[in-house]
Amino acid sequence: MTAVVSTSTGLDDLGDVGDLAADLAPERGTPLPRSGASASPPAPTLTDARSIAPRTRRPVVPRGVRRLGGPLAVVTVWYLLCATGVLDERTMAPPGDVVTAARDLLRTGELQHHLLTSLGRVVQGLSLGILAGVSFATIAGLFRLGDDLLDSTLQMLRSVPTIGMLPLIMIWFGIGEEPKVLLVAVGTMFPIYINTLAAIRGVDAKLVEAGRTFGLSRLGLARRVILPGAVPGFLVGLRFALVGAWLILIFAEQINARSGLGFLLTLGRSTYRIDIILLALAIYGMLGFTADAIVRFLERTLLAWRRGFTGT
Protein backbone atom coordinates (compact mmCIF):
# COMPACT_ATOMS: atom_id res chain seq x y z
CA MET A 1 0.00 0.00 0.00
CA THR A 2 2.75 2.40 0.91
CA ALA A 3 4.43 1.59 -2.37
CA VAL A 4 1.39 2.85 -4.24
CA VAL A 5 1.31 6.10 -2.34
CA SER A 6 4.92 6.87 -2.83
CA THR A 7 4.74 6.21 -6.58
CA SER A 8 3.77 9.63 -7.78
CA THR A 9 3.63 8.82 -11.51
CA GLY A 10 2.26 6.02 -13.63
CA LEU A 11 -0.47 4.99 -11.21
CA ASP A 12 -2.71 4.06 -14.09
CA ASP A 13 -0.16 1.58 -15.35
CA LEU A 14 -0.29 -0.43 -12.18
CA GLY A 15 -3.17 -2.53 -13.45
CA ASP A 16 -4.86 -4.50 -10.70
CA VAL A 17 -3.78 -2.14 -7.96
CA GLY A 18 -5.37 0.69 -9.91
CA ASP A 19 -8.55 0.52 -7.80
CA LEU A 20 -6.59 0.73 -4.63
CA ALA A 21 -4.66 3.65 -6.04
CA ALA A 22 -7.91 5.40 -6.91
CA ASP A 23 -9.08 5.04 -3.33
CA LEU A 24 -5.92 6.63 -2.15
CA ALA A 25 -5.91 9.27 -4.86
CA PRO A 26 -6.75 12.22 -2.59
CA GLU A 27 -3.46 11.69 -0.89
CA ARG A 28 -1.53 12.11 -4.09
CA GLY A 29 -1.47 15.87 -4.10
CA THR A 30 -0.58 16.42 -0.46
CA PRO A 31 3.11 16.36 0.16
CA LEU A 32 4.28 14.48 3.18
CA PRO A 33 5.37 16.80 5.98
CA ARG A 34 9.12 16.81 6.19
CA SER A 35 10.84 16.72 9.51
CA GLY A 36 13.06 19.64 8.66
CA ALA A 37 10.16 21.96 7.78
CA SER A 38 10.43 25.48 9.17
CA ALA A 39 6.99 25.50 10.84
CA SER A 40 7.67 22.71 13.28
CA PRO A 41 5.11 22.50 16.07
CA PRO A 42 6.22 23.66 19.53
CA ALA A 43 7.32 20.94 21.89
CA PRO A 44 4.36 19.67 23.91
CA THR A 45 4.26 20.73 27.52
CA LEU A 46 2.10 19.53 30.36
CA THR A 47 -0.67 21.91 31.23
CA ASP A 48 -3.42 21.98 33.78
CA ALA A 49 -6.13 19.56 32.64
CA ARG A 50 -8.80 22.14 33.35
CA SER A 51 -7.38 24.36 30.62
CA ILE A 52 -8.37 21.72 28.06
CA ALA A 53 -12.03 21.98 28.99
CA PRO A 54 -14.18 24.34 26.95
CA ARG A 55 -13.79 27.79 28.44
CA THR A 56 -16.79 29.03 30.36
CA ARG A 57 -16.04 32.47 31.63
CA ARG A 58 -17.50 33.30 34.99
CA PRO A 59 -19.59 36.39 34.40
CA VAL A 60 -18.44 39.51 36.26
CA VAL A 61 -22.07 40.40 36.96
CA PRO A 62 -24.22 37.57 38.41
CA ARG A 63 -26.69 36.12 35.93
CA GLY A 64 -29.70 37.08 38.02
CA VAL A 65 -28.66 40.73 37.88
CA ARG A 66 -27.89 40.52 34.16
CA ARG A 67 -31.35 39.13 33.48
CA LEU A 68 -32.78 42.30 35.01
CA GLY A 69 -30.85 44.32 32.44
CA GLY A 70 -33.45 43.87 29.71
CA PRO A 71 -36.46 45.13 31.69
CA LEU A 72 -34.36 47.99 33.10
CA ALA A 73 -33.40 49.06 29.59
CA VAL A 74 -37.05 49.03 28.52
CA VAL A 75 -38.02 51.23 31.47
CA THR A 76 -35.14 53.60 30.73
CA VAL A 77 -36.13 54.00 27.09
CA TRP A 78 -39.75 54.46 28.15
CA TYR A 79 -38.69 57.18 30.62
CA LEU A 80 -36.55 58.96 28.05
CA LEU A 81 -39.28 58.89 25.41
CA CYS A 82 -41.72 60.46 27.88
CA ALA A 83 -39.25 63.01 29.25
CA THR A 84 -38.27 64.23 25.77
CA GLY A 85 -41.89 64.53 24.74
CA VAL A 86 -41.67 61.95 21.96
CA LEU A 87 -44.58 60.18 23.65
CA ASP A 88 -47.59 62.38 24.26
CA GLU A 89 -48.25 62.60 27.99
CA ARG A 90 -51.97 62.47 27.29
CA THR A 91 -51.71 58.96 25.85
CA MET A 92 -48.67 57.58 27.67
CA ALA A 93 -47.74 57.96 31.32
CA PRO A 94 -44.05 58.00 32.35
CA PRO A 95 -42.73 55.23 34.64
CA GLY A 96 -42.73 57.59 37.62
CA ASP A 97 -46.50 58.08 37.37
CA VAL A 98 -47.04 54.34 37.35
CA VAL A 99 -44.95 53.98 40.49
CA THR A 100 -46.90 56.79 42.12
CA ALA A 101 -50.19 55.17 41.14
CA ALA A 102 -48.98 51.89 42.63
CA ARG A 103 -47.99 53.65 45.84
CA ASP A 104 -51.35 55.42 46.11
CA LEU A 105 -53.35 52.29 45.43
CA LEU A 106 -51.23 50.32 47.90
CA ARG A 107 -51.82 52.96 50.58
CA THR A 108 -55.58 52.75 50.17
CA GLY A 109 -55.39 48.97 50.06
CA GLU A 110 -57.12 48.84 46.68
CA LEU A 111 -54.22 47.25 44.83
CA GLN A 112 -53.88 44.42 47.34
CA HIS A 113 -57.62 43.89 47.25
CA HIS A 114 -57.80 43.64 43.46
CA LEU A 115 -54.70 41.52 43.19
CA LEU A 116 -55.80 39.07 45.89
CA THR A 117 -59.29 38.84 44.41
CA SER A 118 -57.88 37.95 41.00
CA LEU A 119 -55.34 35.56 42.50
CA GLY A 120 -58.11 33.83 44.45
CA ARG A 121 -60.19 33.39 41.31
CA VAL A 122 -57.24 32.01 39.36
CA VAL A 123 -56.26 29.60 42.14
CA GLN A 124 -59.82 28.32 42.50
CA GLY A 125 -60.47 28.08 38.78
CA LEU A 126 -57.11 26.52 38.06
CA SER A 127 -57.55 23.97 40.84
CA LEU A 128 -60.90 22.93 39.44
CA GLY A 129 -59.47 22.89 35.91
CA ILE A 130 -56.52 20.73 36.94
CA LEU A 131 -58.76 18.37 38.87
CA ALA A 132 -61.17 17.98 35.96
CA GLY A 133 -58.46 17.83 33.30
CA VAL A 134 -56.39 15.20 35.12
CA SER A 135 -59.48 13.16 36.04
CA PHE A 136 -60.82 13.13 32.50
CA ALA A 137 -57.38 12.36 31.06
CA THR A 138 -56.94 9.50 33.51
CA ILE A 139 -60.36 8.03 32.74
CA ALA A 140 -59.92 8.40 28.98
CA GLY A 141 -56.34 7.19 29.16
CA LEU A 142 -56.90 4.10 31.27
CA PHE A 143 -60.30 2.84 30.15
CA ARG A 144 -61.39 2.28 26.59
CA LEU A 145 -65.00 3.02 27.51
CA GLY A 146 -63.92 6.29 29.10
CA ASP A 147 -61.98 7.15 25.99
CA ASP A 148 -64.93 6.46 23.72
CA LEU A 149 -67.35 8.45 25.83
CA LEU A 150 -65.15 11.35 26.85
CA ASP A 151 -62.60 12.10 24.22
CA SER A 152 -64.81 12.99 21.26
CA THR A 153 -67.02 15.12 23.51
CA LEU A 154 -64.13 17.03 25.00
CA GLN A 155 -62.41 17.46 21.66
CA MET A 156 -65.59 19.01 20.32
CA LEU A 157 -66.06 21.31 23.30
CA ARG A 158 -62.45 22.34 23.06
CA SER A 159 -63.02 24.03 19.74
CA VAL A 160 -65.58 26.33 21.33
CA PRO A 161 -63.71 29.48 22.44
CA THR A 162 -63.98 29.69 26.21
CA ILE A 163 -64.60 33.43 26.09
CA GLY A 164 -67.52 32.72 23.79
CA MET A 165 -69.22 30.89 26.65
CA LEU A 166 -69.17 34.03 28.78
CA PRO A 167 -72.69 35.27 27.89
CA LEU A 168 -74.19 31.88 28.61
CA ILE A 169 -72.30 31.51 31.87
CA MET A 170 -73.40 35.01 32.93
CA ILE A 171 -77.01 34.12 32.27
CA TRP A 172 -76.67 30.91 34.24
CA PHE A 173 -74.56 32.11 37.13
CA GLY A 174 -75.09 35.85 37.24
CA ILE A 175 -72.24 38.21 37.99
CA GLY A 176 -70.89 36.78 41.23
CA GLU A 177 -67.69 34.83 41.74
CA GLU A 178 -68.95 31.57 40.24
CA PRO A 179 -68.96 32.56 36.55
CA LYS A 180 -65.38 33.84 36.75
CA VAL A 181 -64.05 30.79 38.56
CA LEU A 182 -66.00 28.50 36.26
CA LEU A 183 -64.71 30.19 33.14
CA VAL A 184 -61.13 29.84 34.33
CA ALA A 185 -61.78 26.20 35.20
CA VAL A 186 -63.18 25.44 31.76
CA GLY A 187 -60.40 27.29 29.99
CA THR A 188 -57.61 25.57 31.94
CA MET A 189 -59.13 22.11 31.83
CA PHE A 190 -58.52 21.59 28.12
CA PRO A 191 -54.77 22.13 27.90
CA ILE A 192 -54.32 19.97 31.00
CA TYR A 193 -56.57 17.26 29.60
CA ILE A 194 -55.04 17.16 26.15
CA ASN A 195 -51.41 17.17 27.23
CA THR A 196 -51.91 14.71 30.08
CA LEU A 197 -53.84 12.31 27.86
CA ALA A 198 -51.22 12.51 25.14
CA ALA A 199 -48.55 11.76 27.73
CA ILE A 200 -50.51 8.79 29.10
CA ARG A 201 -50.77 7.45 25.56
CA GLY A 202 -47.07 8.02 25.11
CA VAL A 203 -45.99 5.93 28.09
CA ASP A 204 -43.70 3.18 26.83
CA ALA A 205 -45.77 0.02 26.35
CA LYS A 206 -42.67 -2.00 27.23
CA LEU A 207 -42.65 -0.46 30.71
CA VAL A 208 -46.32 -1.30 31.14
CA GLU A 209 -45.64 -4.86 30.05
CA ALA A 210 -42.72 -5.12 32.45
CA GLY A 211 -44.84 -3.71 35.26
CA ARG A 212 -47.51 -6.29 34.59
CA THR A 213 -44.91 -9.08 34.55
CA PHE A 214 -43.65 -8.00 37.93
CA GLY A 215 -47.04 -8.27 39.51
CA LEU A 216 -48.47 -4.76 39.40
CA SER A 217 -52.25 -4.67 39.52
CA ARG A 218 -54.27 -2.32 37.33
CA LEU A 219 -54.23 0.26 40.07
CA GLY A 220 -50.53 -0.34 40.67
CA LEU A 221 -49.80 0.09 36.97
CA ALA A 222 -51.65 3.39 36.94
CA ARG A 223 -49.99 4.62 40.11
CA ARG A 224 -46.45 3.41 39.52
CA VAL A 225 -46.08 3.39 35.74
CA ILE A 226 -48.67 5.26 33.73
CA LEU A 227 -49.38 8.38 35.78
CA PRO A 228 -45.75 9.10 36.72
CA GLY A 229 -44.93 8.73 33.05
CA ALA A 230 -47.56 11.33 32.23
CA VAL A 231 -46.17 13.99 34.58
CA PRO A 232 -43.97 15.68 31.93
CA GLY A 233 -47.00 16.09 29.66
CA PHE A 234 -49.11 17.35 32.55
CA LEU A 235 -46.54 20.06 33.27
CA VAL A 236 -46.60 21.18 29.65
CA GLY A 237 -50.37 21.45 29.95
CA LEU A 238 -49.99 23.36 33.22
CA ARG A 239 -47.87 25.98 31.48
CA PHE A 240 -50.52 26.55 28.87
CA ALA A 241 -53.21 26.55 31.55
CA LEU A 242 -51.46 29.21 33.64
CA VAL A 243 -51.23 31.55 30.68
CA GLY A 244 -54.82 30.82 29.69
CA ALA A 245 -56.15 31.30 33.24
CA TRP A 246 -55.05 34.95 33.45
CA LEU A 247 -56.12 35.66 29.90
CA ILE A 248 -59.63 34.39 30.51
CA LEU A 249 -59.93 36.01 33.92
CA ILE A 250 -58.95 39.46 32.69
CA PHE A 251 -61.55 39.16 30.01
CA ALA A 252 -64.25 38.07 32.42
CA GLU A 253 -63.32 40.73 34.96
CA GLN A 254 -63.56 43.50 32.41
CA ILE A 255 -67.10 42.62 31.53
CA ASN A 256 -68.78 41.97 34.84
CA ALA A 257 -66.81 42.66 37.95
CA ARG A 258 -66.45 45.11 40.80
CA SER A 259 -62.97 43.93 41.73
CA GLY A 260 -59.89 42.27 40.33
CA LEU A 261 -57.14 43.28 37.99
CA GLY A 262 -59.51 43.29 35.03
CA PHE A 263 -61.71 45.70 36.90
CA LEU A 264 -58.66 47.87 37.57
CA LEU A 265 -58.03 47.97 33.83
CA THR A 266 -61.60 48.99 33.13
CA LEU A 267 -61.38 51.60 35.85
CA GLY A 268 -58.24 53.04 34.27
CA ARG A 269 -59.91 53.19 30.87
CA SER A 270 -63.14 54.80 32.05
CA THR A 271 -61.33 57.43 34.19
CA TYR A 272 -58.61 57.92 31.57
CA ARG A 273 -55.90 56.94 34.06
CA ILE A 274 -53.20 55.61 31.76
CA ASP A 275 -50.90 55.09 34.75
CA ILE A 276 -53.40 52.65 36.26
CA ILE A 277 -53.78 50.77 32.98
CA LEU A 278 -50.01 50.44 32.72
CA LEU A 279 -49.79 49.37 36.34
CA ALA A 280 -52.30 46.57 35.79
CA LEU A 281 -50.40 45.43 32.71
CA ALA A 282 -47.10 45.46 34.60
CA ILE A 283 -48.65 43.33 37.32
CA TYR A 284 -49.73 40.82 34.67
CA GLY A 285 -46.19 40.64 33.45
CA MET A 286 -44.90 39.95 36.93
CA LEU A 287 -47.59 37.36 37.58
CA GLY A 288 -46.71 35.55 34.36
CA PHE A 289 -43.08 35.57 35.35
CA THR A 290 -43.91 34.16 38.80
CA ALA A 291 -46.15 31.48 37.34
CA ASP A 292 -43.37 30.39 35.03
CA ALA A 293 -40.95 30.22 37.94
CA ILE A 294 -43.41 28.01 39.83
CA VAL A 295 -43.71 25.59 36.92
CA ARG A 296 -39.96 25.51 36.51
CA PHE A 297 -39.62 24.69 40.20
CA LEU A 298 -42.19 21.90 39.81
CA GLU A 299 -40.26 20.53 36.86
CA ARG A 300 -37.05 20.55 38.83
CA THR A 301 -38.58 18.63 41.71
CA LEU A 302 -41.04 16.33 39.93
CA LEU A 303 -38.78 15.52 37.00
CA ALA A 304 -35.55 15.12 38.95
CA TRP A 305 -35.28 11.60 37.54
CA ARG A 306 -34.81 13.01 34.05
CA ARG A 307 -31.71 14.98 34.84
CA GLY A 308 -30.19 12.33 37.02
CA PHE A 309 -30.40 14.61 40.01
CA THR A 310 -30.06 12.44 43.12
CA GLY A 311 -31.48 15.01 45.51
CA THR A 312 -29.31 13.82 48.37
Place this chain on the structure above:
Amino acid sequence: MTVAAVTPTLGAGVAGAAVVVRGLHRAFDGRAVLAGVDLTIGPGEFVALLGRSGSGKSTLLRALGGLDGDFEGQALVPGRRSVVFQEPRLLPWARTLPNVTVGLSGEAARRGPAMLAEVGLTDHARAWPVTLSGGEAQRVALARALVREPELLLLDEPFGALDALTRIRMHALLQELCRRYRPAVLLVTHDVDEAILLADRVLVLSGGRIAFDEQVDVRAPRRRSDAAFAALRSRLLAELGVAEG
Protein backbone atom coordinates in the same frame (compact mmCIF):
# COMPACT_ATOMS: atom_id res chain seq x y z
CA MET B 1 -54.93 -18.09 26.18
CA THR B 2 -54.10 -21.60 27.32
CA VAL B 3 -50.71 -20.75 28.71
CA ALA B 4 -50.31 -21.18 32.44
CA ALA B 5 -53.32 -23.43 32.52
CA VAL B 6 -52.41 -26.58 34.34
CA THR B 7 -53.45 -29.39 32.09
CA PRO B 8 -53.73 -32.79 33.73
CA THR B 9 -53.76 -34.57 30.35
CA LEU B 10 -50.03 -34.09 29.93
CA GLY B 11 -49.50 -37.38 31.69
CA ALA B 12 -46.18 -38.87 32.58
CA GLY B 13 -43.20 -36.58 32.67
CA VAL B 14 -45.01 -33.68 34.26
CA ALA B 15 -44.05 -34.63 37.76
CA GLY B 16 -40.77 -33.02 38.71
CA ALA B 17 -40.68 -30.70 35.69
CA ALA B 18 -40.65 -26.93 35.91
CA VAL B 19 -41.93 -26.36 32.40
CA VAL B 20 -43.86 -28.69 30.15
CA VAL B 21 -45.01 -27.55 26.74
CA ARG B 22 -46.90 -29.72 24.27
CA GLY B 23 -47.87 -28.81 20.75
CA LEU B 24 -47.60 -25.05 21.17
CA HIS B 25 -48.73 -23.09 18.13
CA ARG B 26 -48.64 -19.38 17.51
CA ALA B 27 -49.38 -17.60 14.25
CA PHE B 28 -49.04 -13.93 13.36
CA ASP B 29 -51.44 -12.90 10.58
CA GLY B 30 -51.75 -16.47 9.40
CA ARG B 31 -47.99 -17.03 9.36
CA ALA B 32 -47.09 -19.82 11.77
CA VAL B 33 -44.16 -18.86 13.97
CA LEU B 34 -44.46 -21.70 16.44
CA ALA B 35 -45.74 -24.87 14.83
CA GLY B 36 -46.02 -27.48 17.54
CA VAL B 37 -43.28 -26.86 20.06
CA ASP B 38 -42.65 -29.63 22.60
CA LEU B 39 -40.39 -28.75 25.48
CA THR B 40 -39.69 -29.90 29.02
CA ILE B 41 -37.43 -28.06 31.43
CA GLY B 42 -36.50 -29.61 34.75
CA PRO B 43 -36.36 -27.69 38.02
CA GLY B 44 -33.10 -25.79 38.26
CA GLU B 45 -32.17 -26.66 34.70
CA PHE B 46 -30.48 -23.97 32.61
CA VAL B 47 -31.66 -24.18 29.02
CA ALA B 48 -30.41 -21.95 26.23
CA LEU B 49 -32.61 -21.42 23.22
CA LEU B 50 -30.91 -20.51 19.98
CA GLY B 51 -32.47 -19.66 16.68
CA ARG B 52 -32.13 -17.43 13.72
CA SER B 53 -33.60 -13.98 13.78
CA GLY B 54 -37.38 -14.32 13.46
CA SER B 55 -37.38 -18.00 14.34
CA GLY B 56 -39.80 -17.47 17.20
CA LYS B 57 -37.39 -17.68 20.16
CA SER B 58 -38.80 -14.61 21.83
CA THR B 59 -42.34 -15.67 20.95
CA LEU B 60 -41.83 -18.91 22.86
CA LEU B 61 -40.35 -17.04 25.80
CA ARG B 62 -43.21 -14.58 25.85
CA ALA B 63 -45.67 -17.47 25.81
CA LEU B 64 -44.03 -19.02 28.86
CA GLY B 65 -43.89 -15.65 30.59
CA GLY B 66 -47.60 -15.07 30.06
CA LEU B 67 -46.82 -11.90 28.11
CA ASP B 68 -48.88 -12.81 25.11
CA GLY B 69 -52.16 -14.58 24.52
CA ASP B 70 -53.43 -16.27 21.38
CA PHE B 71 -51.55 -19.52 21.76
CA GLU B 72 -52.78 -22.97 21.00
CA GLY B 73 -51.49 -26.02 22.74
CA GLN B 74 -50.75 -26.98 26.29
CA ALA B 75 -48.29 -25.52 28.71
CA LEU B 76 -47.51 -26.01 32.34
CA VAL B 77 -45.44 -23.30 33.91
CA PRO B 78 -44.70 -22.44 37.54
CA GLY B 79 -46.61 -19.63 39.19
CA ARG B 80 -43.48 -17.69 40.12
CA ARG B 81 -41.89 -16.50 36.90
CA SER B 82 -39.60 -13.58 36.19
CA VAL B 83 -38.38 -12.02 33.00
CA VAL B 84 -35.24 -10.11 32.13
CA PHE B 85 -35.66 -8.32 28.84
CA GLN B 86 -33.00 -7.24 26.40
CA GLU B 87 -33.41 -3.66 27.57
CA PRO B 88 -33.52 -3.13 31.36
CA ARG B 89 -37.03 -1.60 31.32
CA LEU B 90 -36.54 0.15 34.63
CA LEU B 91 -39.06 2.78 35.63
CA PRO B 92 -37.15 6.02 35.00
CA TRP B 93 -39.05 7.85 37.74
CA ALA B 94 -38.27 5.33 40.45
CA ARG B 95 -34.91 4.98 42.15
CA THR B 96 -32.96 1.74 41.93
CA LEU B 97 -34.27 -0.03 45.03
CA PRO B 98 -37.98 0.67 44.35
CA ASN B 99 -37.35 -0.61 40.84
CA VAL B 100 -36.10 -3.90 42.27
CA THR B 101 -39.06 -4.33 44.61
CA VAL B 102 -41.74 -2.99 42.24
CA GLY B 103 -45.02 -4.83 42.73
CA LEU B 104 -43.81 -6.54 45.90
CA SER B 105 -44.84 -5.94 49.48
CA GLY B 106 -44.03 -7.19 52.95
CA GLU B 107 -41.39 -9.89 53.33
CA ALA B 108 -40.57 -10.05 49.63
CA ALA B 109 -39.99 -6.31 49.43
CA ARG B 110 -37.66 -6.46 52.43
CA ARG B 111 -35.36 -8.77 50.46
CA GLY B 112 -34.69 -5.91 48.03
CA PRO B 113 -31.58 -4.42 49.65
CA ALA B 114 -29.97 -7.85 50.07
CA MET B 115 -30.67 -8.66 46.43
CA LEU B 116 -29.22 -5.34 45.35
CA ALA B 117 -26.11 -6.22 47.34
CA GLU B 118 -25.85 -9.53 45.51
CA VAL B 119 -25.59 -7.77 42.18
CA GLY B 120 -23.11 -5.35 43.74
CA LEU B 121 -25.21 -2.21 43.58
CA THR B 122 -25.81 -1.36 47.23
CA ASP B 123 -24.22 2.04 46.69
CA HIS B 124 -26.69 2.77 43.89
CA ALA B 125 -29.87 2.03 45.86
CA ARG B 126 -30.93 5.67 45.66
CA ALA B 127 -29.66 6.36 42.14
CA TRP B 128 -31.98 7.27 39.29
CA PRO B 129 -31.92 4.74 36.45
CA VAL B 130 -30.73 7.41 34.01
CA THR B 131 -27.44 7.63 35.91
CA LEU B 132 -26.72 3.90 35.63
CA SER B 133 -24.50 2.40 32.96
CA GLY B 134 -25.94 -0.25 30.65
CA GLY B 135 -24.41 -3.06 32.67
CA GLU B 136 -25.56 -1.61 35.99
CA ALA B 137 -29.10 -1.16 34.71
CA GLN B 138 -29.18 -4.76 33.54
CA ARG B 139 -27.91 -5.90 36.94
CA VAL B 140 -30.81 -4.04 38.51
CA ALA B 141 -33.13 -5.83 36.10
CA LEU B 142 -31.57 -9.14 37.14
CA ALA B 143 -32.03 -8.27 40.81
CA ARG B 144 -35.65 -7.30 40.11
CA ALA B 145 -36.21 -10.72 38.52
CA LEU B 146 -34.44 -12.78 41.19
CA VAL B 147 -35.82 -10.99 44.27
CA ARG B 148 -39.11 -12.67 43.39
CA GLU B 149 -37.39 -16.06 43.92
CA PRO B 150 -38.75 -17.36 40.63
CA GLU B 151 -39.08 -21.03 39.85
CA LEU B 152 -38.67 -20.10 36.20
CA LEU B 153 -36.35 -17.33 35.05
CA LEU B 154 -36.90 -16.17 31.49
CA LEU B 155 -34.02 -14.28 29.90
CA ASP B 156 -34.72 -12.63 26.56
CA GLU B 157 -31.28 -11.81 25.11
CA PRO B 158 -30.43 -10.01 28.34
CA PHE B 159 -26.82 -9.32 27.43
CA GLY B 160 -27.35 -8.48 23.77
CA ALA B 161 -26.99 -4.73 24.23
CA LEU B 162 -23.94 -4.88 26.50
CA ASP B 163 -20.31 -4.44 25.53
CA ALA B 164 -18.09 -7.52 25.42
CA LEU B 165 -16.33 -6.93 28.74
CA THR B 166 -19.52 -6.21 30.64
CA ARG B 167 -21.07 -9.29 29.09
CA ILE B 168 -18.29 -11.51 30.48
CA ARG B 169 -18.88 -10.11 33.97
CA MET B 170 -22.63 -10.55 33.63
CA HIS B 171 -22.14 -14.19 32.59
CA ALA B 172 -20.19 -14.88 35.77
CA LEU B 173 -22.76 -13.04 37.90
CA LEU B 174 -25.65 -14.91 36.33
CA GLN B 175 -23.94 -18.27 36.84
CA GLU B 176 -23.31 -17.51 40.46
CA LEU B 177 -26.84 -16.31 41.13
CA CYS B 178 -28.35 -19.31 39.35
CA ARG B 179 -26.20 -21.64 41.44
CA ARG B 180 -27.55 -19.99 44.55
CA TYR B 181 -31.23 -19.64 43.68
CA ARG B 182 -31.58 -22.64 41.37
CA PRO B 183 -34.43 -21.39 39.17
CA ALA B 184 -35.20 -23.20 35.96
CA VAL B 185 -33.79 -20.89 33.27
CA LEU B 186 -34.73 -20.34 29.68
CA LEU B 187 -32.14 -18.11 28.04
CA VAL B 188 -33.01 -16.86 24.60
CA THR B 189 -29.88 -15.79 22.79
CA HIS B 190 -28.34 -15.56 19.35
CA ASP B 191 -24.86 -15.96 20.77
CA VAL B 192 -23.74 -19.58 20.37
CA ASP B 193 -20.75 -19.16 22.69
CA GLU B 194 -22.92 -17.65 25.39
CA ALA B 195 -25.30 -20.60 25.15
CA ILE B 196 -22.50 -23.17 25.49
CA LEU B 197 -20.81 -21.25 28.30
CA LEU B 198 -23.88 -20.97 30.47
CA ALA B 199 -26.39 -23.69 29.70
CA ASP B 200 -26.89 -27.26 30.83
CA ARG B 201 -28.77 -27.90 27.62
CA VAL B 202 -28.95 -26.15 24.27
CA LEU B 203 -31.97 -26.01 21.98
CA VAL B 204 -32.30 -24.66 18.46
CA LEU B 205 -35.67 -23.43 17.30
CA SER B 206 -36.13 -23.81 13.57
CA GLY B 207 -39.18 -24.06 11.36
CA GLY B 208 -41.39 -23.43 14.37
CA ARG B 209 -40.16 -26.50 16.23
CA ILE B 210 -37.32 -27.52 18.49
CA ALA B 211 -34.95 -28.87 15.86
CA PHE B 212 -31.95 -29.51 18.09
CA ASP B 213 -31.87 -30.50 21.73
CA GLU B 214 -28.67 -31.58 23.43
CA GLN B 215 -26.96 -31.58 26.81
CA VAL B 216 -23.82 -29.49 26.96
CA ASP B 217 -21.01 -31.89 27.79
CA VAL B 218 -18.16 -29.48 28.26
CA ARG B 219 -16.18 -29.73 31.46
CA ALA B 220 -16.25 -26.74 33.80
CA PRO B 221 -14.74 -24.23 33.71
CA ARG B 222 -15.87 -24.09 30.13
CA ARG B 223 -13.36 -22.63 27.73
CA ARG B 224 -13.70 -21.83 24.09
CA SER B 225 -10.41 -23.63 23.46
CA ASP B 226 -11.87 -26.91 24.73
CA ALA B 227 -12.33 -29.46 21.92
CA ALA B 228 -15.84 -30.38 23.09
CA PHE B 229 -16.75 -26.69 23.13
CA ALA B 230 -15.53 -26.18 19.59
CA ALA B 231 -17.26 -29.31 18.34
CA LEU B 232 -20.63 -28.31 19.79
CA ARG B 233 -20.13 -24.80 18.52
CA SER B 234 -19.59 -26.09 14.96
CA ARG B 235 -22.67 -28.25 15.10
CA LEU B 236 -24.82 -25.45 16.45
CA LEU B 237 -23.59 -23.03 13.82
CA ALA B 238 -24.35 -25.60 11.14
CA GLU B 239 -27.79 -26.04 12.65
CA LEU B 240 -28.30 -22.31 12.49
CA GLY B 241 -27.22 -22.29 8.85
CA VAL B 242 -23.98 -20.39 9.38
CA ALA B 243 -20.79 -21.67 7.77
CA GLU B 244 -17.87 -21.37 10.13
CA GLY B 245 -15.22 -18.97 8.93
